[in-house]
Amino acid sequence: MENAKKPLKIVVMERNTLGTDVSVDMFSEFGEVVTYPLSDAAANASRIQDADIIVVNKIPMNEELLVGATKLKLICLTATGTNNVDFAYTNARGITVCNIKGYSTDSVVQHTFALLFYVYEKLAYYDRFVKSGEYARNDVFSHFTVPFHELAGKTWGIIGLGAIGSKVGEIAEQFGCRVVYYSTSGAHHTDRFPEKSLPELLAESDIVSIHCPLTPATKDLIGAKEFLMMKRDAILLNLGRGPILNEAALADALQKGIIGGAGLDVLCKEPMDSANPLGKIADSNRLIITPHIAWATVEARTRCALETAENIRAFLAGEKRNVVTK
Numbered sequence: 001m002e003n004a005k006k007p008l009k010i011v012v013m014e015r016n017t018l019g020t021d022v023s024v025d026m027f028s029e030f031g032e033v034v035t036y037p038l039s040d041a042a043a044n045a046s047r048i049q050d051a052d053i054i055v056v057n058k059i060p061m062n063e064e065l066l067v068g069a070t071k072l073k074l075i076c077l078t079a080t081g082t083n084n085v086d087f088a089y090t091n092a093r094g095i096t097v098c099n100i101k102g103y104s105t106d107s108v109v110q111h112t113f114a115l116l117f118y119v120y121e122k123l124a125y126y127d128r129f130v131k132s133g134e135y136a137r138n139d140v141f142s143h144f145t146v147p148f149h150e151l152a153g154k155t156w157g158i159i160g161l162g163a164i165g166s167k168v169g170e171i172a173e174q175f176g177c178r179v180v181y182y183s184t185s186g187a188h189h190t191d192r193f194p195e196k197s198l199p200e201l202l203a204e205s206d207i208v209s210i211h212c213p214l215t216p217a218t219k220d221l222i223g224a225k226e227f228l229m230m231k232r233d234a235i236l237l238n239l240g241r242g243p244i245l246n247e248a249a250l251a252d253a254l255q256k257g258i259i260g261g262a263g264l265d266v267l268c269k270e271p272m273d274s275a276n277p278l279g280k281i282a283d284s285n286r287l288i289i290t291p292h293i294a295w296a297t298v299e300a301r302t303r304c305a306l307e308t309a310e311n312i313r314a315f316l317a318g319e320k321r322n323v324v325t326k
Helices: 025-030 087-093 105-120 123-131 163-174 198-204 224-229 247-255 298-316
Strands: 008-012 031-035 053-056 074-077 096-098 155-159 178-182 207-210 235-238 261-264 287-289
Touching (some): 008 025, 025 031, 025 298, 074 298, 096 298, 105 298, 155 163, 198 224, 247 261
Parallel strands (some): 053 074, 074 096, 235 261, 261 287
């Protein structure tokens, strides 16, 4: 019995990022599970010293953190993005890294349109108009002081034509939009929509939605110069990553009326920095910011946990599933 194999130890480092309404009990099938609700920079390294598998979301996976985790075999990211992983180090150590793909597509697409309609139809204004009692005092059955427009006939420009961008385009077509796209990677192409250069897309589009990953090529992709290329009533939506937009330039563009409005689910620093210039824009007719929730429907978070479990199962069976190396 002295040589009995010890059960695997799985450390879930940021349990609360999946939401406590979503179960992670399925991980217990594979071994002992230890969970920590949130990251603690001072304690993270000691928490994983004897881990075989780490389940993590945002914590940087680098030599500083991992050097003492000598038993570590697998890092499971509960996300698609891998920019928090030092692959030079994990590859050199022979540590397998897996992410998850496609679990939040429907959720993010849905939220894209939620952000759009909030700004596009001036819903904040009309909601306040009714709840303030003004509608009850109105002498006409309708009220349309703040104009809004139909989507039909408008041009929707998509930056990043992966699974999410493609589905947004397909739905936008159902509203009667002409859809164009710009591929930031040059890897995704389709005959369904016309492909444009970034300046062409910005100049033509009434709505611009961002769905690309953050890379060195997409950091600050949209800044002061690009806002000047856009229509003055254009709506910009960012469902990609915060640093793709220059936030100071966006705040300036909104305050000066260079563009019509914006809907953001991602920011350069999350949680939001109190000094972020976008926080000073109180006009909800021009700007809505949600706290990185586009991915986070109950269904999507449940799929996230289940897909992570499937990655662990595949790894233990010697299969390569969602393995990423760079």
